Amino acid sequence: MSLSDCVKCWETPCVCGHEYKNYGTSDKIELLRAILKTCSDQEFQEICKEILSVDFDEDHVIEIQYKE
Numbered sequence: 510m511s512l513s514d515c516v517k518c519w520e521t522p523c524v525c526g527h528e529y530k531n532y533g534t535s536d537k538i539e540l541l542r543a544i545l546k547t548c549s550d551q552e553f554q555e556i557c558k559e560i561l562s563v564d565f566d567e568d569h570v571i572e573i574q575y576k577e
């Protein structure tokens with residue numbers, strides 16, 4: 510355990526969201542940008558498919574809906 514462990518999930522970085530719930534929009538954008546800029550296009554598509562209901566054709570996102 511370190512001082513940065515999340516008090517809810519005990520992971521570093523937090524994977525349950527608790528550590529980020531009080532982040533402002535710009536802080537969330539900065540965090541997501543830091544993660545996403547490490548992704549290849551294929552990883553980005555895989556992430557979107559896992560988190561969102563999203564369809565891609567060869568080169569384009571054709572539909573995005575947030576999963577419940």
Ligand SMILES: [Zn+2]
Binds near residue numbers: 518523
């Ligand atoms: Zn957590």
